[in-house]
Amino acid sequence: MSAPTSDDTTTQPAVTEEYHAGHRRSLAGYLVMPGVLALACLVLYVYVSQQELDSIEARSLNAATLTGALWEHVQLTAVSTVLTLLIAVPLGIVFTRPFTRPIRSYLITLLTLGQAVPTIAVLVLLAVVFLFLGFWAAIVGLVLYAIIPVLLNTMVGLEQVDKAVLEAGRGMGMARFTVLRRLELPLAVPVILAGVRTALVINVGTATLVTYINAGGLGDVIVAGLSTNRVTIQIVGAALTAVLALLIDYLAGIAEDLLRPRGL
Known part of the structure; x- marks a missing residue:
């Protein structure tokens, strides 16, 4: 496997359709996804209410349990994504500076290989070797898995x-940092935000696995259904995870539209 170069990364940015279109969506476009998600939740509610739940299913599918698991999942996703941004964006900036050019491809290869390791393996390693369990252990695993999309998109956007x-900026007397802050980063925002959306969706899906290290989330609901062979519980846990992923991606899309510099 050959090491990717900086040119390789420019061919595969996670750029959304809205970015290619170059314009913000209409009001109707913004209302479609909430309507679809609301309909999905309504269908799920009707489905569950028509089932004759036994005591195990009733205990797993009550409002308090589902709300608590959903809130834990949101916290896992939000915290891991913020930390991913704090790490990946500065790294992406550093990797595009001329002094890193000789080792850039090797660093990217190393990080990409690290992402290829299954998340559950990272979580088990933290739990077994370092006896690291709970919320922050889950955050470490999620950050390691989501850092690559943001890092690569930051590099692509800047390049x-x-x-x-x-x-022209340097000709106007701007210092290097001023050029980065006022020209490079604003112009790279659309591509960077596309990477952030990818990382958010990755974190929502991957966070279902952190139940195995006692970190909570909607994975608790899914595993409860698997361990007790209750299909209804499994369906509810999986459906809520999918709805949450789509909702977060939708909200991130709105943020992308609002933060995109005008004219891009």
Whole structure:
């Protein structure tokens, strides 16, 4: 397997359709997804209410249990994504600086190979070797898994900035940091935000696995259904995870539209 170069990364950015379209969606476009998700939740509620639940199912599917698991899942996703941004964006900036060019491809290869390790393996390693359990152990695993999309998109976004724009900024007397802050990062925002959306969806799905290290989330509901062979519980846990992933991606899309510099 050959090490990817910086040119390789520019061919596979996680850029959304809205970015290619170059314009914000209409009001109707913003209302479609909430309507679909609300309908999905209604169908799920009707399905569960028509089932004759036994004591185990009733205990797992009551409002308090589901709300608590959903809130834990949101916390896991939010905290891990914030930490991912704090790590990946500065790393992406550093990796696009000229002094890292000789080792850049090797660093990216190392990080990509690290992402290839299954998340459950990382969580088990934390639990067995380091006796690291609970919320923060889950955060470590989620950050390690989600860092690559944000890192690569940060690099792609910065490398796609027109060099003539940067030269014009330097010609106006801007320092390197000023060029980065006022020109490079704003112009790279659409691609970086696309990577953030990818990381958010990855974290929502991967967070279902942290139940195995006692970190909570909707994975508790799914595993409860699996361990007791209750299909209804499994369906509810999986459906809520899917709805949450779509909702977070939708909200991230709105943020992407609002934060995109005008004219891009």
